[in-house]
Structures are given as C-alpha cells and as structure tokens.
Amino acid sequence: GAGVSQSPRYKVAKRGQDVALRCDPISGHVSLFWYQQALGQGPEFLTYFQNEAQLDKSGLPSDRFFAERPEGSVSTLKIQRTQQEDSAVYLCASSLGPYSYEQYFGPGTRLTVT
Amino acid sequence: GDSVTQMEGPVTLSEEAFLTINCTYTATGYPSLFWYVQYPGEGLQLLLKATKADDKGSNKGFEATYRKETTSFHLEKGSVQVSDSAVYFCALSPNAGGTSYGKLTFGQGTILTVHP
Numbered sequence: 001g002a003g004v005s006q007s008p009r010y011k012v013a014k015r016g017q018d019v020a021l022r023c024d025p026i027s028g029h030v031s032l033f034w035y036q037q038a039l040g041q042g043p044e045f046l047t048y049f050q051n052e053a054q055l056d057k058s059g060l061p062s063d064r065f066f067a068e069r070p071e072g073s074v075s076t077l078k079i080q081r082t083q084q085e086d087s088a089v090y091l092c093a094s095s096l097g098p099y100s101y102e103q104y105f106g107p108g109t110r111l112t113v114t
Numbered sequence: 115g116d117s118v119t120q121m122e123g124p125v126t127l128s129e130e131a132f133l134t135i136n137c138t139y140t141a142t143g144y145p146s147l148f149w150y151v152q153y154p155g156e157g158l159q160l161l162l163k164a165t166k167a168d169d170k171g172s173n174k175g176f177e178a179t180y181r182k183e184t185t186s187f188h189l190e191k192g193s194v195q196v197s198d199s200a201v202y203f204c205a206l207s208p209n210a211g212g213t214s215y216g217k218l219t220f221g222q223g224t225i226l227t228v229h230p
Contacts, residue, residue, distance in 0.1 A: 004157075033217060042118070042203050042220030043158070056215055091158065099209060099216035105150075105158040 002026070004106035006092050012112045013082045021077045021109045025094030032075050033103060034067055035091040043091050049075060050098060082113045116141045120204050120221035127194055127228050135189040135224050137178075137204035145206040147171075147180050147187040148218070152201045161189075161202070165209070194228045201225050 005024045013019050025032050030051055035043035036059075046065070048056040051072040060067070064083075069075040079086055089110050093103040121136040139147065149161040149171070162171030167182035176191045187204060204221040208214040 031215065035218075040222070042205070042222050043218070045217040045219070048215045048217055050215065056217065059217075093158075093218075095216070099207070101216070102160055102163075103216075103218065107157040 004092055004094050004104050006090075006106040006109050008109060009107065010110050010112075012114060015083060015113055016081050018078065018080045019082055019111065021079075021090050021111070023075045023077070023092030023094075023106060025073065025075070025092070026104055027073075028096070029094035029104075030072075030097050031095045031101065031103075032069060033093045033095075034075070034077050035093065036061075037089040037091055037108070039088070046077070046090075048098075079111075082111075084113050087111055087113045116145070116206060116208070116219045118204050118206055118219055118221035120202075120224050122222075122224070124225035124227060127226070129196055129228055129230050130193045131228075133189070133191040133194045133198075133226070135202055135204075135226070137187045137189065137221060139185050139187065139204075139206050141185075141206055141208070141219075143208060144182070145208050147178070148205040148207065149176070149178055149187070149189050150203040150205055150220075152203070152223075154200070158203070194226075196228045196230055199226055199228045 032049040034046040037043040045059040049069040064080045089108040092106045095101040146165045148163045151161045162173040164171040164180035
C-alpha cells in the first residue's frame with residue numbers, strides 16, 4: 001500500500017512568510033510524529049498526535065510553530081513568520097500506535113528560508 | 115534527557131570490508147534501540163531494532179546487539195557492498211509508560227561510502 005507522503009517536497013520562503021507543510025500518513029495509523037532535521041544532524045522530535053489529539057508538543061521550538069490533525073488522518077505543520085533558523089527538512093512519521101510500533105517516515109519537506 | 119552519540123563520519127570503505135559504526139546512549143529506564151538508514155534520495159527506513167538487553171537485531175546482513183552494561187548498540191556488517199552507501203542513524207525510544215509515546219531520539223548520523 002501507499003507509504004507516508006508529504007507535500008510540498010521543497011519549499012522556499014522569504015523571511016517573515018508563513019508556510020504550511022502537509023503530511024498524509026498511512027491509512028489507519030493512529031500515531032503521527034513530526035521531526036525537524038537540520039543539515040548534517042539527526043532528526044529531532046517536534047510533536048506527537050494520537051488520532052486527532054495532540055498529546056505532546058514539547059519539541060516545538062517556538063510559538064511560531066503550530067500543528068494540527070483535525071480528523072485524525074492528514075496533519076499540517078504551520079510555521080508563522082519564518083526565520084532563517086527554520087531552514088531544515090521536516091519529517092513526518094506514522095505508526096499503528098505509540099511506543100513499540102514501527103514508525104514509517106515520509107520523504108520530508110525541505111524548507112529553505114531566504 | 116535521553117541522548118544518542120554516534121561515531122563521527124564519514125566512513126569510507128572498500129567493497130567486502132568489515133563495517134562497525136559505534137553508538138552509545140544515555141536514557142532513563144530501558145529503551146528500545148534502533149538503526150535507521152537513509153539511502154540517497156529516499157526517506158528514513160528502519161534497518162533493525164532491539165527492545166531489551168542482550169537482544170540482537172539483524173537485517174540485510176547488518177547486526178547490532180543491545181548492551182546494557184556498556185549502554186551501546188554498535189552496528190556491524192561482515193562484508194559491505196556499494197549498495198550499502200547511505201547515512202545511518204542510531205536512535206532510541208522509551209518503552210511503554212510515561213508520556214513520551216515512543217518518540218525517537220536520534221544520533222547525528224554517520225555517512226558511509228563504499229567503493230568498488
């Protein structure tokens with residue numbers, strides 16, 4: 001079946017613009033994670049959804065970052081007033097459930113803020 | 115907090131050479147340990163995992179053993195191929211309980227290049 005998809009794959013934004021990044025998880029997957037991967041680094045956790053509930057947003061770096069999953073499937077990560085330090089690859093992963101289930105990653109969205 | 119430290123790369127090997135990529139971790143409790151691989155142009159894929167001490171994960175000729183006494187999970191392969199060229203990430207995830215929901219903590223990644 002289809003894997004996790006993300007769109008757009010690439011996004012260039014001018015500093016100060018708002019962006020929205022979309023994640024389509026594997027159908028039926030309860031858990032959805034967002035990670036941020038800076039160049040040359042490993043991914044870092046941003047936020048976690050279980051169905052439509054955002055249960056952990058401890059990794060969001062500032063109040064400019066906002067995520068939602070209103071119907072428990074597609075998720076959107078929104079960044080307001082983008083800054084250069086927001087440039088990174090944003091990864092979405094989904095799994096059947098929390099903890100011991102394997103996380104399946106999407107290809108990521110590469111955000112470049114100029 | 116939890117952390118993962120990988121050996122610095124890049125690592126360059128000839129085909130059929132032996133591979134070791136070191137990984138050590140710091141965590142409370144007894145996490146699950148993972149190796150993920152990212153091939154050029156592709157997303158992160160789970161390579162292997164181990165969920166408790168002394169477990170050995172294996173896949174595609176790669177192996178790693180969960181060593182609680184040394185808090186390590188080193189990745190090994192006896193004979194690498196050109197197609198193994200990729201970035202390898204060690205990661206950990208708390209097991210059930212608490213409020214982490216299984217989020218992954220990654221190392222910084224090790225670039226492996228295998229030459230014919």
